[in-house]
Amino acid sequence: MTQTAAQRIAALREQIDQHNHRYYVLDAPSVPDAEYDRLFHELKALEAAHPELVSADSPTQRVGGQALAEFGQVRHEVPMLSLGNAFAEDDLRDFDRRVREGLGELLPAGDLFGAGAEVVYACEPKLDGLAVSLLYVDGLLVRGATRGDGSTGEDISSNVRTIRSIPLRLLGTGWPRVLEVRGEVYMSRAGFEALNARAIETGGKTFANPRNAAAGSLRQLDPKITASRPLEFCAYGIGQVDGELPATQSGVLAALRGWGVPVSAELRLAEGVEAALAYYREIGARRAALAYEIDGVVFKVDRLDWQRELGFRAREPRWAIAHKFPAQEELTELLDVEFQVGRTGAVTPVARLKPVQVAGVTVSNATLHNMDEVARLGLMIGDTVIVRRAGDVIPQVVQVVVERRPADARPVETPRNCPVCGSHVERTQLVKRGKGKASLSEGSIYRCVGRLSCRAQLKQAIIHFVSRRAMDIDGLGERIVEQLVDVGLVRSPADLYALGFDQVVALEGFAELSTRNLLAAIAASRQPSLARFIYALGIPDVGEETAKLLARALGALARIEAALPEVLTWLPDVGLEVAHEIRSFFDDDHNRTVIAQLLERGVALQEEGELHAEFAACASLAELIAKLEIPGIAATGAKHLAAAAGDSLEGVVALSQDWLSLKATKGLTEKARAGLREFFAAPGNVARARAIEAQLRAFGMHWQSEKKRVADLPLAGQTWVLTGTLEAMSRDEGKARLEALGAKVAGSVSAKTHCVVAGPGAGSKLARAGELGVAVLDEAAFLARLAQLGG
Structure with a gap:
């Protein structure tokens, strides 16, 4: 090695990086291709x-x-959230109103003539590509990752390095020590057409649209294939940061541009919602002339401190929105209607269409939702129909062109028997409950009654059970699940935990190593949290958030299994219909058998415990009376009745049978008294009321139970924030332990934050805590604090 060689190599790299930036980002090359090639070959x-x-x-x-065997996983320190959508101008105006209301007094006052201050928005086209994260440390690109599910993505570092518009080293100076750049990898229209032209010449497979081409190219296990594709990158924001950045969205993007990172040339600032709408219309008018596909416009509050103040709801920021362009529509022919069977047995009609290009995608199938939708459309097989890609994503049939209906058009008929297992198909019944009565009406869904004896339902149930947010059995994908079901090795989720080496290794596609890996993944899933387990069971209408609520509130599987519908409705956001679905699921003999088998075969639930303090003694007799839906007695009457009965259910029953005392009870109408007498004259209603009270007492929710109010917990009233990676536990576990101590766990740092727990990789939240003087604990101190508080 000589110093001269090292110096020349460094100089060549700097020159080539500058030429790459001018060519691929600025579109303004400063040297001819021959000169660039000479420098590159010398290097x-x-x-x-x-x-x-x-x-x-x-x-x-x-x-x-x-080439890689598979992609590794990357956990995003700052989640990559999706955006809410606006499809009409009024939707964007509503978004602006919510932003201004959320900012409140932070928004400057209006002028003397009464005009309110406007929010400034950063506006840019919404590229139709694949969202990625690029992590730079000390100016060097160290990792690239896909968005994935927002929390965890795939490591595509080798592939993003092949995209020439992505700098391997940031240009200039002044960048933060740790900088996570987020943006979209896409393919221009010209690049897409050239790619397909080459594929046609070589007899290869063509792509349907630029987005699919970009996504498929970026997820190649061989980076050489990715390198051969005309991919481009455009940054739209940041994630994890350790260092200083400008105070506005537009300022951050300008800084990124200065460091060699591509940003949209269409980026503009709009003062107020009407200016934002004008930008949307202007971009929409130029949409077809742009060099790339877009499906809308993204608007973000420009000031970053206002973004932090507005925060997030669910999995969406309150400070940003995507205003989508209207869906595109085309005419085609309905060739047939087939029926698919889902996890819950729902038999759903699917339109098979004569292939047609809609918004750049070849559409041959479309959703019909249910048979009521088929009837509403007046759909017949052979019809000419209008197909729309709703939100530019999901194809759907929106209208029948009746005047083009052929003479041999055939009606769409619901199958009497399941197309998969042959079991009877029946129409669901809707139960409407009110005032102590239940009435039945026909639902819009048809279901196969075969349940898990139906392979389609069994496969979907197992696929849901093993999914990442459920039991998270890595490597057990749809193909393997279908194989296990088809050969009869798995007839319920519990059978997964009885699989042996000899059974699996004999399957097609399995060898000794893959068999051991699969069995190890199954074994590793034997200790799920209670919330994951409840979600994995696939209870109708119980999604991930409801499963978390049930686990946090009731604390134990035994309580959830036993909970009566009326008791469940004391939990926030659990309505009576969902409560009856939960009760019905656990009343089912087959479901109880599967749960018992899972526990017998080594599934050990974690994070079980006592009833959450928030729900201790949370019920009142007046609420119980109201939940019984006694004719003529609403919330106010229930309070009067509870007071007259001395806060005793037995007192209410006795009062209902004592006409003179009942007549003297204040606050009850004649209709309410008659309704009460009639209700409790039925022995079944008395037994039901007593059963609800007994369960409230057993759970600790009864009005006479010991109160363990959240306000009495050591962290009550405090807001904590978790950031970075926790090594001793997951972030979800850390959150659960803080909540059990009464704390609220937030996603962003503000002046109201009591403490920030910062693990390795902590970025902008840690910096924000420093700015505001918020207390910060590392993981060791956090664990010590939990131990001190008994959490």
């Missing part, structure tokens, strides 16, 4: 002669490396 020759000087950020390293 390659020097690095070949001095391999010890080759570094990961060298321009020569964009292409190369071995």
